Amino acid sequence: MKNLFKIALTALMLLSVESYAQESIIPEIKYADLEKYIDLAKQNYTKIKILDAKTESIKTAIPIAAVSYLDPFSGSYFYRPTGKTVIDPLNPYNVNGFQFGINLNLGAYLQKPFQAKKAKYDYKVAQLEQKDNEIQVTLEVKKRYYDYIQQIAALKIFTQSAQDSKSVAESLRNRFEKGEITLEAYNQSRIIQTNAFTSKIQAEANYLRAKDLLEEIVGQKLSDIK
Structure with a gap:
């Protein structure tokens, strides 16, 4: 039992040496690399691309809303040959030649200013969502990077x-023999x-998972980033 206690104590001391040698991961953090990863994530991350496309799509609604002011208006014309009799029992106001008319859908016309305003607000909301998403992606890159370093x-x-x-085991085997x-x-x-x-095997698996998660949001293999 005394020998067993000495063996366990020796092993624990050896297993603790390296732990005490590195008391913090902060010196291992490379902020220049972190900034590169954040920039790449903003360029490559799928969620960022989706929101960028959505914002641009909403932006196009603004000029469309401006042009749509003409939608409530419609034009028409009527042509009566000059050789025909002017008097028309069905339409005494009908005259020879061309007659032009413009129709206005008043309800649709009155909606246009509100539709234009809505398009501008929708675009503003999309821009704010875009900024918020970039903040969230920045935080997520940092989280994954810190976990990777850990x-x-x-x-x-x-x-x-x-x-x-x-x-230790090999030394004790010789002593046992x-x-x-x-x-x-x-x-x-x-x-x-x-x-x-x-x-050690579990630590290797954790390291590979952390590396994969960081590469997933960055959009590139870390070994390819200069």
Whole structure:
């Protein structure tokens, strides 16, 4: 039991060395890279493109609303040959030659100023939504970048821990073969080694997921960004 306590204590000390070596991820943050990722996300992220297209579509409603002031007006003409009798029992006001007329749908005409105003407000709302979306994308890029840096740091820690636990296990195996420690103590070191390697594998998976999420919003592989 005494040997087992020493083994566990030694392993824990080794697994903790690298953790204390890096107490913060802040020095690892590269703000120049972060700004590049934000700019690329604003250019490439699908949600940004969709909202940009939506804003431009709404913008076209403004000139359309201005031109539509002519919609309530309609023109017509009537032609009566000059050789015909002017007197027309059905329409005594009918005369020879061309007759022109303009019709106005008053209800439709009165709606036009409100439709134009609505088009302008819709465009303003779309612009505000666009700005808000850019803010949200900026925050999301930062979140994913910080998580990416965190997972890199975690992977380094667990990789070092796995290497240390492997060294401890190999050392204790030699001591076990020489009869210096018990089988129980040796098995305990193997369990610690297994746990360390399991943690390393989980850290690798977390790192890959964080990298994929950052690349997804940036729109490019990080290795391709100069």
